[in-house]
Amino acid sequence: MKKTIALLPGDGIGREVIEVTVDVLKTIEEHYHHQFQFQYGLIGGDAIDQTGNPLPKETIETCRQADAVLLGAVGGPKWESNPVFLRPERGLLAIRKELDLFANLRPIKAFDSLLDSSPLKPEYVRGVDFVIVRELTGGLYFGKPSERTTQDGEEGAVDTLFYKRSEIKRILVSAFELAMTRKKQVTSVDKANVLESSRLWREVAEEVAKEYPEVTLKHMLVDNAAMQLISSPNQFDVIVTENLFGDILSDEASMITGSLGMLPSASLSSSGLHLYEPVHGSAPDIEGKNVANPIAAILSAAMMLRHSFGLEEEAGAIENAVKHVLGSGKRTADLAKGGPYVSTKLMTEEIKAALADDHAILNIMEAYA
Numbered sequence: 001m002k003k004t005i006a007l008l009p010g011d012g013i014g015r016e017v018i019e020v021t022v023d024v025l026k027t028i029e030e031h032y033h034h035q036f037q038f039q040y041g042l043i044g045g046d047a048i049d050q051t052g053n054p055l056p057k058e059t060i061e062t063c064r065q066a067d068a069v070l071l072g073a074v075g076g077p078k079w080e081s082n083p084v085f086l087r088p089e090r091g092l093l094a095i096r097k098e099l100d101l102f103a104n105l106r107p108i109k110a111f112d113s114l115l116d117s118s119p120l121k122p123e124y125v126r127g128v129d130f131v132i133v134r135e136l137t138g139g140l141y142f143g144k145p146s147e148r149t150t151q152d153g154e155e156g157a158v159d160t161l162f163y164k165r166s167e168i169k170r171i172l173v174s175a176f177e178l179a180m181t182r183k184k185q186v187t188s189v190d191k192a193n194v195l196e197s198s199r200l201w202r203e204v205a206e207e208v209a210k211e212y213p214e215v216t217l218k219h220m221l222v223d224n225a226a227m228q229l230i231s232s233p234n235q236f237d238v239i240v241t242e243n244l245f246g247d248i249l250s251d252e253a254s255m256i257t258g259s260l261g262m263l264p265s266a267s268l269s270s271s272g273l274h275l276y277e278p279v280h281g282s283a284p285d286i287e288g289k290n291v292a293n294p295i296a297a298i299l300s301a302a303m304m305l306r307h308s309f310g311l312e313e314e315a316g317a318i319e320n321a322v323k324h325v326l327g328s329g330k331r332t333a334d335l336a337k338g339g340p341y342v343s344t345k346l347m348t349e350e351i352k353a354a355l356a357d358d359h360a361i362l363n364i365m366e367a368y369a
């Protein structure tokens with residue numbers, strides 16, 4: 001299979017994890033006889049430095065001409081004093097809007113071998129397998145006005161949380177469709193006791209639920225949801241929520257798996273061009289040290305192979321390789337709890353070796369079938 005992949009490494013550890021993820025994809029290419037063409041694009045602080053724009057139009061063009069997009073992360077202290085329109089994060093928000101990537105799927109799946117890496121008790125973590133479906137192109141991050149203002153003669157600031165009915169409906173439909181392929185349980189998270197946007201969200205959720213009689217819909221207030229994620233994460237199948245709540249809850253939920261460095265994601269659009277990105281940011285505190293956990297990015301690439309290219313076997317092979325390496329006790333620093341750990345590059349080499357072994361075994365089985 002021939003596919004073009006747009007690569008947007010971005011800043012900080014985004015560059016480090018994309019570099020090694022490309023190595024993993026090249027291993028897949030070699031073993032399964034595919035041809036992946038990689039086209040690089042600038043985004044974030046890197047793009048500001050080189051072009052003065054956090055999302056140059058050439059980057060959008062590169063993405064549009066690709067079959068899928070793989071992104072690292074953006075941001076960092078170097079650009080923190082930039083005016084708001086020149087912040088690296090603007091590039092990320094802009095690409096999400098530009099490509100209409102409204103549905104961000106963030107799977108939270110606990111690996112048995114990492115039960116000890118989570119701060120939660122193993123009995124809470126074992127078997128956890130749910131997906132947060134985060135609305136990605138609306139809500140507070142895109143609301144207008146978003147500015148400094150004056151009220152009662154005093155300086156203040158305003159951000160706006162606005163959702164159109166159609167925006168709420170399409171993300172809920174995505175969540176219900178996903179639930180139909182899983183345990184058929186949707187938990188819709190909102191703050192309907194306070195926010196009008198949440199009351200509209202609930203209304204639309206009830207309407208969409210009528211189209212999916214096999215799916216159970218539960219509403220949960222976001223503060224309660226934050227607590228339930230820690231106290232009984234096993235109750236969840238599909239969580240659907242608006243942009244800001246999803247952002248916060250998914251970082252919290254990552255600790256069930258042991259680290260933020262474990263969570264992959266897929267940002268989906270109705271156009272068929274999707275973007276895949278680890279949930280974490282550019283992690284300036286560990287940048288350049290070869291200690292970042294590459295698994296979130298590598299599993300994002302697996303999601304890309306499955307969702308964008310239909311390469312189920314290849315995606316499964318990456319996931320199995322990750323499982324195997326973690327099962328053999330290899331840990332990056334974030335998972336090691338002060339114990340011995342391997343570098344970003346070594347972890348990737350282990351995953352590539354497991355992929356090669358897995359493939360060799362498959363070849364032997366085929367030969368004797």
Ligand SMILES: NC(=O)C1=CN([C@@H]2O[C@H](COP(=O)(O)OP(=O)(O)OC[C@H]3O[C@@H](n4cnc5c(N)ncnc54)[C@H](O)[C@@H]3O)[C@@H](O)[C@H]2O)C=CC1
Binds near residue numbers: 092262286
């Ligand atoms: N998707 C994106 O591009 C995102 C960008 N950001 C940006 O990243 C910058 C840093 O933000 P933070 O709040 O520090 O969040 P962050 O997600 O970059 O890091 C939070 C903590 O998790 C650790 N961490 C994150 N990913 C890791 C990995 N793969 N392996 C090991 N440890 C990992 C970091 O070392 C840090 O201690 C900011 O400029 C922020 O705006 C933040 C989140 C998402």
Ligand SMILES: CC(C)CC(=O)C(=O)O
Binds near residue numbers: 247
């Ligand atoms: C710039 C932020 C919205 C990025 C982030 O935290 C995320 O998408 O998870």
Ligand SMILES: [Mg+2]
Binds near residue numbers: 248251
């Ligand atoms: Mg976030």
